[in-house]
Amino acid sequence: MQYISYYQSPLGKLLLAADQTGITGAWFENQKYYARGLDAEHTEKETPVLNDAKRWLDLYFSGKEPDFMPPLHPSGTPFQREVWDILRQIPYGTTMTYGAIAKEIARRRGLARMSAQAAGSAVGHNPVSILIPCHRVVGSNGSLTGYAGGMERKIKLLALEKVKVEDYFIPKKGTAL
Structure with a gap:
């Protein structure tokens, strides 16, 4: 099961997706390949992993290098x-x-x-x-x-x-x- 949440960045809205393991996607609205890999069945819900990603993005967009990385779980070859x-x-x-x-x-x-x-x-x-x-x-x-x-x-x-x-x-x- 994938969960989604949105993050309003200074460069536009990001769709964040995660499963039980980690972040599976982060896409700017209207970007190429938007939501590619997002399960058709997903739920909008705040999860600890998604909250960690938002905290990471808050630090990043404040001009600081984040000192942690939320777990990542991208799907690919x-x-x-x-x-x-x-x-x-x-x-x-x-x-x-x-x-x-x-x-x-x-x-x-x-x-x-x-x-x-x-x-x-x-x-x-x-x-x-x-x-x-x-x-x-x-x-x-x-x-x-x-x-x-x-x-x-x-x-x-x-x-x-x-x-x-x-x-x-x-x-x-x-x-x-």
Whole structure:
């Protein structure tokens, strides 16, 4: 059974979802892949896990790095979960490239190389916005490529973490915008 609750962030309303294990989703209203993975049968109810996520988000949006993480339980393929694990290791206030994620996956699997596009697809399908920080992933050329929650939100999230967003650029065209 999944439970949902809403959180009003400075960047828009978030739908939060959790099961008995942890947070299964956090989606901005109208974002790409909104509520993907949310069970058709779910109940709106405050639970300890959802309350922990809201407390974490309160700290985060106040400009502080939260010193705890609510339990997370996103549903995805083994490859996606491996990529999301790497995302969780990107330190607050820093960025990582899709290529670096692909290299880390290749290293973990004992492969010579891994596709940055495959890593990018897994990053883009992250169902737990902000808590699993896919907004910290950038292109190797310094571009602020795609964010399911929208480029404006990605820039604001990075700026909140004191990342020098002026060091990056928004590409004029591309599939990840």
